Amino acid sequence: MSSVEAGLPDSNIEADALHLPVETPSQLMTVCLAGAPNAGKTALMNALTGGSFHTANYPGVTVTLSRGKSKAEFGPQVLLVDLPGVHSTSASSPEEELSCQVIEGRHRSVQPDALIVAVDATQLERHLRFASLVARQDKPTVIALTMMDLLPRTQQTVNVRKLEEAIGLRVVPVDGRTGWGSAELMSAVKIALAGPVTGLSALAKLPEEPVSAYKSIRELLAGSEALKNRNVFVLAEDSFTARVDRVVLHRFLGFPIFFAILVGLFSSIFWAARPFMDLIDWLFSRAGHLLLALLPESALSHFLAEGVVGGVGAVAVFFPQIVILFFLMTLLEDSGYLARGAALVDRPLSYLGLHGRSFVPMLSGFACAIPAVLAARTIPSRRERLLTIWILPLMSCSARLPVYALLLGALLPGAAWKAGLVLGMIYVLSLLTGALVAGLISRFILRKRSASMLAMEMPVYRKPLLKPTFRMTWSRSSGYLRRAGMPIVVISACLWLLSNFGLGSHQPVSAERSRSPLVTRSDLDHSFAAQLGQTMEPALHPMGVDWRVGVGLISAFAAREVFVSTMAIVFHVGEDQDSQQAGLLENMHTATFAGTNQRIFTTSTILGLIVFFFFSLQCLSTVAVVKSETNSWRMAGLQLLFYTGIGYLMSSALVVGLRMAGVN
């Protein structure tokens, strides 16, 4: 999981996409935060800026350049830039390459005046080796010693003073999660910035080559007595983490526990969110009615009430699910389990050409493809990242749920358990189809695979702190709202205009008006949307539906669930009907092709529609996010055509096939 859109709306932190130049306000000094993955850098960033940030307990979480001003209470402000976690200077992923560029002063827009290196106190050797690469740049450098609270668990003691003497750099112990030590760290940074250049420190003089570097670090630490009781195997067998790992990674229990956690996650997404979703739905429909009642009757008031408020409602109704998903994912991530999940599924996924880290995006994809595409940033190899993004639209996202609910209600009237069973099958099938597509593509299209590496750190288990988890949940959820919200609102407003206005010349002749204007308000049957639907009707013939369903399918490009409300409009469900859903089902049941008594919604056409929604990428927000994440219109456009094309072909083939087999 990445630091998806880190930063609250009111915070002073913003995440920049990798390819965007970062503008640095020239009057502020730039201080970059570097460190190996899992060094507690993101939590430190959070503490120093006072903004909401991710406290990562999952390898490679900070993959964009995030920046923020230091908190005012730490004196004169500096600009802090959080660099992606790096294992070494032989960078493998584009994010690591970016970090190396900044550290080595090769980046064109981020030029650090000073560097803070986050060093995990429980893994001094490894983290000091990275710090030595940073210190080599001969910029003012301060070491932030993190994870001090975990030292007793590893039965080690670190003497900070002796460590400072040994490496020749200022060392400040901090705890990013509570903010302890951050004031001292900032004053140390300021002293380093103001102080004279002292020449290379002992740390910077270490060799670059890893084998001798590690040897020298061990000698340095042993000689100075900075580190005591370096016994790594104390942790190996008896530690809390080892005991938990023995259960959750157990040969037989590992996968059942994994699936139980997933099922728990999904059921809370669907069941716990339900009351909140109903509440939000009710609130927005009340707000719409209220607007209509308060404002004078006009096209504008209808536009505001139905187009705008309705559009916002369409996004907001999924918000509880997104919040719950992010909350639980953040908990899993901070506890350390998510890395285990990734390790568990690495082998099956790598067989399909994916990576263990593809698991988090795929999981998010069942709630919404947009955060899922963002989460794919943590996958190190570009090929595996693109392949993951490619299959994400297949994961049965929650916007499909209302559509399936409606169609299954029409297909299997009065048999809730059957509908539930079919829905379950649809979810499993969407995962299997995603696996199939990934497997086929990696075997036949993206065949040239540069072998990727896993080499992923399994962080120690820690109890997640509630406050940072809530803050992170909020920052991720609001990021989703900003990202997905605008397109959906704009598109649904446009669709409202299209379905409520039409060419004046097409309107039924009214007695009081002799001359019709070019564009006028219109009922849906004579609107632009209807004309569009009628124009495309020949294309809908294989699917066995008429233009009204076509309008629904087009409107679903705003968001899939809009299909349901559009169907309610095109099949004239009245406001007076006590239940919209029941009224819609009744009207769908009796709907016939114009001028005939041939029913539209038969077994074959409903199944065809389900198949269409199963495959097609009816979500323009996803297309936009894929474009911005892959920086390629080709990828986004191809994906849209591929899935929508497959949906159309499969749906048509099914309907035609079923009809030939005698199923109407």
Place this chain on the structure above:
Amino acid sequence: MLDKLNFIFIYTLVREEDMSLLDALHNRPYRVKGIDGPDDERRRLLDLGITPGEELAVVQSVPFGDPLVVMVRGMRLALRRREAAWIRLQ
């Protein structure tokens, strides 16, 4: 023919002396002898602290036996079997 058999015999002897991380018993410390593998991957493992002479132990294996969880320099590291095979032990 005999030469060939002889070669295979000697080769197996040499191979047996040279055990990889895959042959390691769980929760036993071993000393790293060297690292094979393509340059980039080899460099990455070295950077992660898996250097010749360093002690490490396989502490956990995941269902399917892949990846392995290795404890090295205070870090738990998940390594695929393919990566573990490059690590030669004494």
